[in-house]
Amino acid sequence: MTWNYSKKTTELFMAAVSGKPGTHLGEIEDADGFGEHGSIACGDALRFTFRVDRHATDPRQDRIIEARYLTFGCTSAIAASEALCCIIEEGDFTPIDALRITNQDIVKYLDGLPQAKIHCSVMGAEALEAAVFNWAQKRGVDLAELGIDIRHDEQEEGRLVCTCFGLTEPYILRKIEELKLTSIADITNSIKAGGACMSCHHTPGGLQDLLDKVNGSRPTTLKQLPVLPMARAPRAQPPTEMSPFKFAKKVEEVIDSYVRPQLANDAGDIEIVDIKDTKVYCTMKGACANCVGSQSTIKMLVEQALKDQIDQRIQVIEV
Numbered sequence: 001m002t003w004n005y006s007k008k009t010t011e012l013f014m015a016a017v018s019g020k021p022g023t024h025l026g027e028i029e030d031a032d033g034f035g036e037h038g039s040i041a042c043g044d045a046l047r048f049t050f051r052v053d054r055h056a057t058d059p060r061q062d063r064i065i066e067a068r069y070l071t072f073g074c075t076s077a078i079a080a081s082e083a084l085c086c087i088i089e090e091g092d093f094t095p096i097d098a099l100r101i102t103n104q105d106i107v108k109y110l111d112g113l114p115q116a117k118i119h120c121s122v123m124g125a126e127a128l129e130a131a132v133f134n135w136a137q138k139r140g141v142d143l144a145e146l147g148i149d150i151r152h153d154e155q156e157e158g159r160l161v162c163t164c165f166g167l168t169e170p171y172i173l174r175k176i177e178e179l180k181l182t183s184i185a186d187i188t189n190s191i192k193a194g195g196a197c198m199s200c201h202h203t204p205g206g207l208q209d210l211l212d213k214v215n216g217s218r219p220t221t222l223k224q225l226p227v228l229p230m231a232r233a234p235r236a237q238p239p240t241e242m243s244p245f246k247f248a249k250k251v252e253e254v255i256d257s258y259v260r261p262q263l264a265n266d267a268g269d270i271e272i273v274d275i276k277d278t279k280v281y282c283t284m285k286g287a288c289a290n291c292v293g294s295q296s297t298i299k300m301l302v303e304q305a306l307k308d309q310i311d312q313r314i315q316v317i318e319v
């Protein structure tokens, strides 16, 4: 599918993937703020890091001086992450002030995003929030005392509504309210819930019921609904004495069933070149071949999938 991106979106994406000086693809070591949002299981993930100039006596007056991101995937994910870093660095924000940046600010910076890609801007705002939460913990800033309520555990707690994307009732309700969502299509465009099997659309306690609950169309019976267990990403088995043959087969299986379909969404592919112990050597193909973001893709998609599903010791190396 060809998306109708603004000139600004295309420019930011091209600058980032060609590694133009001043762009922000990468990760800050020993970052003052570290936040992640999304998951490889959902096809989108963003790691956002920032460094501050520390105030001598009052950490609330720290100023963000550098921001970086790692993400994989489409033009809009990279452009939205790039836009977030630009807004932050151009704005001379304290981490607390940076919380005022919304996904709408990111969309505005990009001169608009296709409706179906709005979730990329939401992912940026969420990763920023998580990074500020992390900074506050490290610097001993009590956000609650300042009246700031970052509900970072919300995605993991509460009744699971959309099992395909692992999204819970409290999180979806908050997003419906914050982003003023009025339809299931709005929800899917903004946070991806409902965008796969669709079984959560009209089931009791599903997306339509949550919309009605926030927007007041009709009463719900959510209190009577059973609490479902959380969907969990596949977990790595404890390291086993797998034979080299079985290990290689398992790596191929995960790449074929899990990684390759996601790369194919962006016309990319991957080839396994060699496997030695727990080191997997690979080459990126197709659209991923000449993308400077391929290191992010390898780290956040390929390596993470193999670690999660086979063995935490696995390292993926691009050759």
Ligand code: FES
Residues within 6 Å of the ligand: 161, 162, 163, 164, 165, 193, 194, 195, 196, 197, 198, 199, 200, 201
């Ligand atoms: S359960 Fe929500 S899309 Fe499948």
